[in-house]
Amino acid sequence: MLKLVPLPSALLLALAFSAPASAQTGAVVPPIIGFPATEWEAGYAKPLDGELALEPDIYARLIRYARASDPATPEAQRRFIGDAEAQELIASFRRDRKYDADEIDAMEELSVSTVRTLYIQRKGDKTSRTPIAPMPALMNALPPELNAMWRAEWDRGADAWPGLVKAYSTDAKKFAPLHARLRASGQALFTEKWRASSAANAFAPFVETLTLYLKANDMLAAPHKERGRQLLFDVAEDSDRNSEGKIPDFLYDWLKPKG
Secondary structure, three states, X not given: OOOOOOOOOOOOOOHHHHXXXXXXXXXXXXXXXXXXXXXXXXXHHOOOOOEEEEOHHHHHHHHHHHEOOOOOOHHHOOOOOOHHHHHHHHHHHHOOOOOOHHHHHHHHHHHOOOOOOEEEEEOOOHHHOEEEOOOHHHHHHHHHHHHHHHHHHHOOHHHHHHHHHHHHXXXXXXXXXXXXHHHHHHHHHHHHHHHOOOHHHOOHHHHHHHHHHHHHHHOOOHHHXXXXXXXXXXXXXXXXXXXXXXXXXXXXXXXXOOO
């Protein structure tokens, strides 16, 4: 029988990082198969400054659907972009089955749920820089894509753990969107494991998953080891909050870093 050991409750992530794509439409959204986070470091190093560098076809699509209103150019007024158009844009991002740094940056920029003007340009063509308006449909559709990218890393288990800890070791303020994605995707995994757990099975799905990552964490150097424990504590606590506080604290609160 699996022995239970005293194994932190976290801040709720912003809606943009955790709400399902169906939150506003009521539609049933199929699971998203995430891509590996191959260029996350360069992608998240880019600031959320409202500047997007895009492949020509994606640039053309955004110009078509989301040019900022300009009274001097009525023919360029923004057209409505809904779920279908959002999925078309996502398909363009996904076509080569990976996200490069500019695509990660662009998706994060388009996910920001504040009213602001964005500026897009074709890669390598500064003369194409054009303002566009924010698009609520993309604010709703893109976060699940980004979370799924990181969930794909979590699902690789111990092999991906050093990379996850490296990502969570970045500056929390400068890399705030990255940290939110790591926590949202980890929370989703641990929430699934908790829902499969009960006193009858000794909470095995939850505990065994936590143990898997703890063993991988023990292989890391000391500074990264502490950060790995922090990540596990944060996602376990987030999962507890997401489960209305039903996860027994003793399963994970011993991970809480001192100080």
